[in-house]
Amino acid sequence: MIVCTTIDGIRSNIRWLRAERKIGELSPRIGFVPTMGFLHEGHASLIQKARAENEIVIVSIFINPKQFGPNEDINRYPRSPQEDQLLCEQLGVDALFTPSVEEMYGKSDIYTHVHVDLLGNFLCGKSRPGHFDGVCTVVSKLFHIITPDAAYFGQKDAQQLRIIEQMVHDLSMPIEIVSCPIVREADGLAKSSRNAYLSKEERALAPEIFNTMKWMKQQIILEENDVRQVRVEAIHRLEGYPGFKVDYVSIVDKKTLAPVDHIDHVSGTLLAVAVYVGNTRLIDNINIA
Amino acid sequence: MIVCTTIDGIRSNIRWLRAERKIGELSPRIGFVPTMGFLHEGHASLIQKARAENEIVIVSIFINPKQFGPNEDINRYPRSPQEDQLLCEQLGVDALFTPSVEEMYGKSDIYTHVHVDLLGNFLCGKSRPGHFDGVCTVVSKLFHIITPDAAYFGQKDAQQLRIIEQMVHDLSMPIEIVSCPIVREADGLAKSSRNAYLSKEERALAPEIFNTMKWMKQQIILEENDVRQVRVEAIHRLEGYPGFKVDYVSIVDKKTLAPVDHIDHVSGTLLAVAVYVGNTRLIDNINIA
Incomplete structure (x- = not known):
């Protein structure tokens, strides 16, 4: 090489x-x-x-x-x-x-x-x-x-x-x-160079980001719950974990990245999250439409 | 083709x-x-x-x-x-x-x-x-x-x-x-698509831009007159022609394009001019160092 x-x-x-x-x-x-x-x-x-x-x-x-x-x-x-x-x-x-x-x-x-x-x-x-x-x-x-x-x-x-x-x-x-596609650890945490910053306790809790995203997707797609309400609950859920501080939990149009109130199977909808776990800012996302 | x-x-x-x-x-x-x-x-x-x-x-x-x-x-x-x-x-x-x-x-x-x-x-x-x-x-x-x-x-x-x-x-x-290099008409006017905008009278006066620049170069290089003084006189001279309005007469560093008070043979000095002749904005420039 x-x-x-x-x-x-x-x-x-x-x-x-x-x-x-x-x-x-x-x-x-x-x-x-x-x-x-x-x-x-x-x-x-x-x-x-x-x-x-x-x-x-x-x-x-x-x-x-x-x-x-x-x-x-x-x-x-x-x-x-x-x-x-x-x-x-x-x-x-x-x-x-x-x-x-x-x-x-x-x-x-x-x-x-x-x-x-x-x-x-x-x-x-x-x-x-x-x-x-x-x-x-x-x-x-x-x-x-x-x-x-x-x-x-x-x-x-x-x-x-x-x-x-x-x-x-x-x-x-x-x-x-x-x-x-995103490559994940066995417990769902998205692979990132920044994961190296996490303490043992933070690392143990970090998969809750992906878990919360999966829960949101289920609430929105299967339960057909209101996008805005699910978002508020997700922020509440994430900030319940010690050391977690939400930067954003956003449901956006895949093309424009602008926030949307309803999922759209034509233009596509992305759920994107940024959370401080201690001092480390982690991001993750999944397609929800 | x-x-x-x-x-x-x-x-x-x-x-x-x-x-x-x-x-x-x-x-x-x-x-x-x-x-x-x-x-x-x-x-x-x-x-x-x-x-x-x-x-x-x-x-x-x-x-x-x-x-x-x-x-x-x-x-x-x-x-x-x-x-x-x-x-x-x-x-x-x-x-x-x-x-x-x-x-x-x-x-x-x-x-x-x-x-x-x-x-x-x-x-x-x-x-x-x-x-x-x-x-x-x-x-x-x-x-x-x-x-x-x-x-x-x-x-x-x-x-x-x-x-x-x-x-x-x-x-x-x-x-x-x-x-x-700049290509000029026989009377010194720099070739430009915008010359087509000029009336017959404006076209006749337009070479005074290049004449004034040559005069400035002579004043600065041969007569060693003060750059700032020559600049002020040049603006006065140009605006003496009917329909002329100076946008800028600038003596600048060739690399940074920032105005200079003295010519510099090492970094190079450019004399650049923009003048409205009637409604037409003409630009021209010459190296003076």
């Missing part, structure tokens, strides 16, 4: 891989999995799908300072560079791109950012201003460096996925965005 | 041109000239340079509503589609891309925009809020559609050129930006 820390380095290796993996006259397909490292089974599922669908697979690991807010401690973000590299190697990744902040943004900073209107106003965008501009800017930059045919994102970050799909559509980026 | 009005159409033609123009194992280079049409010798010089430097030359004509302000009448913008097509054909352009607004931005609109900080605060950015976001967004989109190796821009729109260079750098777009 090739490991590159510079933009020029990964570019020349991709040129080389493109030439080497050519199938007759056809260009080989590049599948790309952008990550912030501390890789878990969720990332592994993205890499495996990319491996199955492309001749060349590139993974990036970059903890992007632009998507952390002033009150979010980037230095606390968990890292495991050696384990990450080993996992990529085992999964048959062709090249790993691990640039420094200076390599990506220069000695001072960059002047340019990519912004997606409206979709960032709901869910995580509310409590994390600027977060999605940071995501879009770095993803846009990574796409220009790697020039993938397809890029793989997890449905756990549902809003991020939706915003990136919109950006790619609006700016006519020649890239297919592939969305991959 | 291929003429395409759809994104899918130009993409499949570019794939075909790429395959057809291959030089052994090497990919052919694509040179791209984005325009708003009503082509003049300034555009022709860009196309000729692109033709000389690339195996494939693509020109786009798209009057981008996003870069017109609420007080700027896009419907008044001059058009000459048949003459434009003929000129492109004569200059050996391989494909002309002329999408509709709906093809570029959909039935409603797009949610995404690309913004470059700081550089848009000076010169034209001051009197045309949102203009450069519109430029960056459409150029970014066109770059993703055409996937050129090099794109050609005129130095007449000096701020636009500088902002696009910054965007390409910041977002690591794999594109070389080629800047081409």
